[in-house]
């Protein structure tokens with residue numbers, strides 16, 4: 001079970017954008033005129049594209065400097081995450097219900113690991129997921145290969161084989177749906193981000209829900225796959 005974080009479990013959108021802007025300004029010496037699209041994308045891709053939008057070559061060295069500074073900014077502002085963000089309805093209930101099932105819960109997120117950890121800890125959700133077998137926004141620019149990466153990590157730790165029949169991904173964007181289908185997972189999509197149910201259905205998600213409040217529907221979708 002691979003959870004997306006932003007707009008699936010929690011929402012801290014404004015703070016993330018503020019920190020991106022502050023880091024850009026510190027590093028580049030001017031305010032960014034705009035940020036690259038963030039929804040459903042990896043930190044690596046957002047950073048590189050934001051630099052490109054300002055005519056700056058996103059060398060590996062610069063992307064590293066940017067994301068290191070971004071991680072530090074989240075370290076400093078982590079106490080604001082819970083204050084300014086919110087846990088999404090039903091998220092904790094589903095995490096709790098799945099904790100009683102033979103399911104390994106982790107994350108597949110565009111966040112770099114350090115930031116993912118801060119976000120989950122801020123909302124006291126980190127205890128439900130095994131972050132050591134997750135995949136994160138600095139593991140690659142594109143999302144689909146992250147699925148196999150997370151599966152490989154889970155296989156190494158738990159000694160089981162994970163494939164498209166035994167992996168479910170939950171996310172809020174067409175990028176999540178594509179990642180699951182290209183990477184090897186079935187997808188439950190929730191319309192708690194900027195994409196509506198029609199867009200998520202068009203992307204091909206196996207199950208589309210307005211949010212996570214129907215605990216039973218999500219749990220059944222997950223178990224229906226894992227017990228196949």
Ligand SMILES: [Mg+2]
Nearest residue numbers: 004006007172
């Ligand atoms: Mg998301």
